[in-house]
Amino acid sequence: MQQFTVPQFIDVESKIIGPLTTRQFLIILGTVIIIAINYKIFDFSLFVVSGILLIIIAFVFSFVKINGRPFHFFVLNAFQTLRRPGLRIWNNRLTPQELDKKIASLPAASLSVPSKMYKQSRLSELALIVDTKGKYKGE
Numbered sequence: 662m663q664q665f666t667v668p669q670f671i672d673v674e675s676k677i678i679g680p681l682t683t684r685q686f687l688i689i690l691g692t693v694i695i696i697a698i699n700y701k702i703f704d705f706s707l708f709v710v711s712g713i714l715l716i717i718i719a720f721v722f723s724f725v726k727i728n729g730r731p732f733h734f735f736v737l738n739a740f741q742t743l744r745r746p747g748l749r750i751w752n753n754r755l756t757p758q759e760l761d762k763k764i765a766s767l768p769a770a771s772l773s774v775p776s777k778m779y780k781q782s783r784l785s786e787l788a789l790i791v792d793t794k795g796k797y798k799g800e
Contacts, residue, residue: 684731685723692719
């Protein structure tokens with residue numbers, strides 16, 4: 662039987678410059694470029710305020726992790742949650758005739774009920790057949 666190496670630690674990002682990962686380095690590089698542009702455009706007081714804000718934002722997005730995941734995933738998940746409706750209302754105003762129409766329009770395969778329920782031993786046997794890729798034929 663041929664053996665394969667299973668990758669370990671696939672969630673660890675590779676380090677490119679010292680302790681910095683590629684993502685962290687690019688975020689810091691982008692922030693430095695934006696701060697340099699702000700230095701040329703704004704007067705000194707606005708440059709200092711915007712620079713401090715940009716450094717804080719870059720630090721948060723580069724190094725902060727929430728539940729072991731990078732901060733930008735947290736921000737994306739927060740936006741997705743805010744876009745979804747907070748209250749879900751069930752519309753139960755269908756008349757029995759409309760309900761019968763909807764049921765009739767569904768494909769017959771989705772309405773079928775399994776003819777018999779399998780016992781736990783049968784499920785274990787099927788799992789064994791699948792795990793052995795068919796070499797075990799079953800009883």
